[in-house]
Amino acid sequence: TQLLEQSPQFLSIQEGENLTVYCNSSSVFSSLQWYRQEPGEGPVLLVTVVTGGEVKKLKRLTFQFGDARKDSSLHITAAQPGDTGLYLCAGYQTGANNLFFGTGTRLTVIP
């Protein structure tokens, strides 16, 4: 059973375009994290959101946590080749010690 579904699975865009990645679940999460992973390396945390409706910005990246804390989105403005990578959402369910990861979105930004 996959708790967190991400869409799209693959995304290839031109430099300068905008994009949105979605992370959806039927379960409620106490917090949700977004990671980016380069090939052959471990994921690196980008942001954590904990409050329903919360919006966080990290330079050209905007993260939003759904009001019901079941979904999240990542919006990138004016994508650059350096944004290329695998984006993973991950969530903690209330009272749990283990982090469940989404299915991943592979982003390629073409110069």
Next chain:
Amino acid sequence: SQTIHQWPATLVQPVGSPLSLECTVEGTSNPNLYWYRQAAGRGLQLLFYSVGIGQISSEVPQNLSASRPQDRQFILSSKKLLLSDSGFYLCAWSGTGGGKLFFGSGTQLSVL
């Protein structure tokens, strides 16, 4: 500062051979420790996590086992590898109670 070490980086093993992957954390005490497996370009599947020495929780039934002989040491093992055990294995730690995960650099395991 805290660091996490995972080795080896790559490993090629024949079917039926044993496996031992080791992960150690420095600079923190009583961390939560995790083993994940990742299929190529996909999300991470949690295999085991531990909140203390000798305490192992298994998320999926499989051919693998985990042990935590010391506070900052986490070992992933198998007695006999299967072809389906191939994948990218990641060790991670977090503070007590969860939160941000810090990952090792991973082990690419190929079972032939």
